[in-house]
Amino acid sequence: MRTIAIMNQKGGVGKTTTSVNLAAGLAAQGRKVCLVDLDPQGHASLHVGEEAYNGTATIYDVFAGTRTFSQSQKLVDSNLWVIPSNIDLAAAEVELSGEDRKEFILKEAMASDPEVQKLDYVIFDCPPSLGVLTINALTAATEVFIPLQPHFLALQGLSKLFETTALVKRRLNRDLSVSGVVLCLYETGTRLAQDITDDLFNFLSHSEPSSPWSRAKIFDSRIRRNIKLAEAPSFGKPIFDYEPKCAGAIDYKNLSDEVIEQEANA
């Protein structure tokens, strides 16, 4: 089972769009996938048409210990489950702050639930912050994918991201590594996208062997800017159900294929 945190503390860079469409792309290839919405904004939940109303199981129940991980999973398509979130999760950040082992609630919920082992992929959509919800994803996961918009200011936040993953790896989760960067909102044909991608490539090729980045690559599949990807959430559908022939669907299919190919090298 692969456990992947989709993470970047910068807002609006494509975390949710990537979490939802990668999960859907993997499920379409027959993998059993659970998408976990870790953002109190509940955008991933909205995006798959699973707005969490009163009484619905949410990831908050897992944090509060009132439901198990698998009890909170909701089937949204063949091979695709979601554990939705809603604004209750914002309370979790406060409630957890005093708790012992607050960084490991998700990990321990998954480890103690045999049903979870039947999944091929668990994908965590992280909120735009480095708080306790993101840290729970980073201890529950072994892989990190970083969506990144190839803009100048986007690179500035990267060093903070690196520090956090390195800290988590050293202190909380020895198995953590950054598998790669997914270039999102890619404006093809612009100098800026090319320059920033080159800068990123240079940065990654000079990383310390002991850092969690040492084997991170830039995924070959780049997600181009495509209005269809921004429309899909308003229909509560992954891109493949909304507009299967558009550039956004092609790009996320390519990414899913690339992620599946990695299985052979694991």
Add this chain to the structure above:
Amino acid sequence: MRTIAIMNQKGGVGKTTTSVNLAAGLAAQGRKVCLVDLDPQGHASLHVGEEAYNGTATIYDVFAGTRTFSQSQKLVDSNLWVIPSNIDLAAAEVELSGEDRKEFILKEAMASDPEVQKLDYVIFDCPPSLGVLTINALTAATEVFIPLQPHFLALQGLSKLFETTALVKRRLNRDLSVSGVVLCLYETGTRLAQDITDDLFNFLSHSEPSSPWSRAKIFDSRIRRNIKLAEAPSFGKPIFDYEPKCAGAIDYKNLSDEVIEQEANA
């Protein structure tokens, strides 16, 4: 003197791009403008070429009380000053949490500094959060401009934003009102941008007379998506110095003109 908070807790929607280019546009028309970078990421500072190194005055000094507001201003162009920020400001959020009147530090620093009154505009670039730094902008300012990307998920965060401004108005700053929404990253010719703009318009026209939104309008000037706006920060220049003829410069000039026209109706 007009004091304007450029605010939206959602990340990557154009707050910094708008703060910098609106400030520069107003200064180009002869207004004395001070741009205040309230984000520990320091993006507005970078964008005007004022990265704050050791020893440079920053907005942290104003929060710490070690420098006055006007002592921290740095002239970056004719009529345009910036008070830069850097990562030290992240410490302020923690240090302030116990303080009495922590929501009013900026306001009081400005009120006690006669030099500040010589300015025509103070523009606060807020971080993507509703924490103490943003609250300081909302008590120091009388106006709020909300940059918004006309996407489906962008509307979801709006109610939280409304609650916060209403709460601040009621409890901390009776003079606060939301002047308007600046549509940013506008993808012309797309159904999505048009639909979301219509939804926003309907929302605003049905607001409570007592809410801070009751006279909020959507600025006529919309800022179109334009790669030049994303390139300018890497040169440390507002758009008018970097690429004066591009669509981004035209749009921000229009916005500056529209803001200046408001002076007649004040």
